[in-house]
Amino acid sequence: MAPTVLLLGGVGFIGRNLVQYLLDKSLVETVRVADKALPATAYLNDAQKRLFTEDKRVEFRQANLTNAAAIEKVYTRDDGKEFDYVINLAAETKYGQSDEVYDERTYQLSVAVANEAAKRKVKVFVEVSTAQVYESDKKPSGEEGKVKPWTAVAKSKLKAEEELKKIPGLNLVILRPALVYGPGDVYGLTPRLIMGAVYRQLNEKMELLWTKDLKMNTVHVSDVARAIWHVSATTAEQGGRAGPVTGVEIYNLADHNDTDQGKVNNLIEIIFGIKTGFQGTMISQFAKLNLEAVTEDVNDKHLQPWSELCKSAGVANTPLTPYLDKELLKDNALSVDGTKIEKTLGFGYLVPTMTEAGLREVVAGFVESGTWPKGTTK
Structure with missing residues (x-):
């Protein structure tokens, strides 16, 4: 049977494209999308609107994921089973907000939803971060590159990454995309x-x-959606590990x-x-x-x-x-080196x-x- 997915922040730019990919390719049994924004007011394209309103495999839950009770509710399925994969795209992505906003809507949110995933022993938890965590350099940064975040968004994301690595029993994969562009992109290109x-x-x-x-290295949103699925499925197959190395796996996403x-x-x-x-x-x-x-x-x-x-x-x-x-x-x-995911997991940028x-x-x-x-x- 196909896996069940909980997609946090799934009405946003990457989320809506991921939902479309999962359903178009029939990769999931169900995908529950939790977001504070309603699909009806989120400027979805016609195809995406139909998926959110007509496709029985999509369950939408409006939720403020900075609230503990709301987190528990979106994780709880009617059949009493747990979701196979949890993908966290919920974060404050708008630039120029206060540190308090990023702390609450990115850092604290990520830690809370990851703790819930660990408690429920989900097979994979994917945290979508950003390549802006790396030091600004002409040379491409690999996953072991020096971190020195240069936006407030990236500072809160890196802080969340560090905290998530400490959570016992969390089958964690971190993705760090370069500048994401494509249909529905508002803040990138x-x-x-x-x-x-x-x-x-x-x-x-x-x-x-x-x-x-x-x-200003880039990656197309369709490849980001495919990479999220690729690391989720690979990690589940390998019993909670994406790739040959034990511990947390981090993958950059950047095109050629x-x-x-x-x-x-x-x-x-x-x-x-x-x-x-x-x-x-x-x-x-x-x-x-x-x-x-x-x-x-x-x-x-x-x-x-x-x-x-x-x-x-x-x-x-x-x-x-x-x-x-x-x-x-x-x-x-x-400047980002996005080849590790190709070399270790056999992923290819389309x-x-x-x-x-x-x-x-x-x-x-x-x-x-x-x-x-x-x-x-x-």
């Missing part, structure tokens, strides 16, 4: 795509800080594109028919010293034209914004490089759902 649409509207050259070589700002800009030029470039050393050094003011200026420049684009196209409600938090405007390199078609698919998905104005691309 999409703000840059929106900027492309804005500069097309303004008929101006789009010039970014730093240089074309600044690494070795994505940097230059590669992203090249595709934005093609998609939006604009010119792009970089500000140069002097302006970038000034920005480094005045990041607060520069962030404000950058966002002021983009927010109004985007708002006008949406208004003129009749887009009344959208989760999309070109707003970039100052944490993401810093010159931190995201989207090894970022393509024009792949980014156009992101825009087209938002246009279809009515959250992106029509006619912004070339």
Whole structure:
């Protein structure tokens, strides 16, 4: 019989794509999705809406997973059995929140749901973290690389990772994806795509800080979904171990594109028919010293034209914004070696490089759902 899965935070970007993958491939008997957000208000695409509302294999539970009683409730099945796999995608993923918010919604939440998994002796618990936990470096970080998280999201994730490793009897696998993009992506590459649409509207050259070589390694959401399933199934087969090494297994997820700002800009030029470039050393050094003011200026420049684009196209409600938090405007390199999962578990990336078609698919998905104005691309 196919396994049963509890998916925490499953209405979000990665979660909705994972649900679609599991059901399209008939990999599960049931998947219970627990999230504080309701599918009806989460801007799902039409196919995903149908899965959440019509597919009998999906059970949705609205739950605030910072609450102990809510955690116990979502773990409890009607038949008295336990879930085979628990996948934790529940976290505060929005940038620019307070430390208290990340502590409660990421760190404390992860520890609480992992303790419940250990208590119930689930076969596998997958914690989806982030590759932003590694020290910013041009050289790709492997799983043993130096950790020095450079966003508040990553700090809370690393703290959670360390605590989860100490939980007795937890069959833990940690995944650290690079920048995740694909249909439904709001905070990854999409703000840059929106900027492309804005500069097309303004008929101006789009010039970014730093240089074309600044690494921002990527992984497609479909490969993240496949990797989550791959490590879950492999770990269960091996009795609670993913791979040949005892103890906690950690896997990076990064495609073969070795994505940097230059590669992203090249595709934005093609998609939006604009010119792009970089500000140069002097302006970038000034920005480094005045990041607060520069962030404000950058966002002021983009927010109004985007708002006008949406208004003129009749887009009344959208989760999309070109707003970039100052944490993401810093010159931190995201350079990740994602080959361990290939070498040790036989996983293969089906989207090894970022393509024009792949980014156009992101825009087209938002246009279809009515959250992106029509006619912004070339």
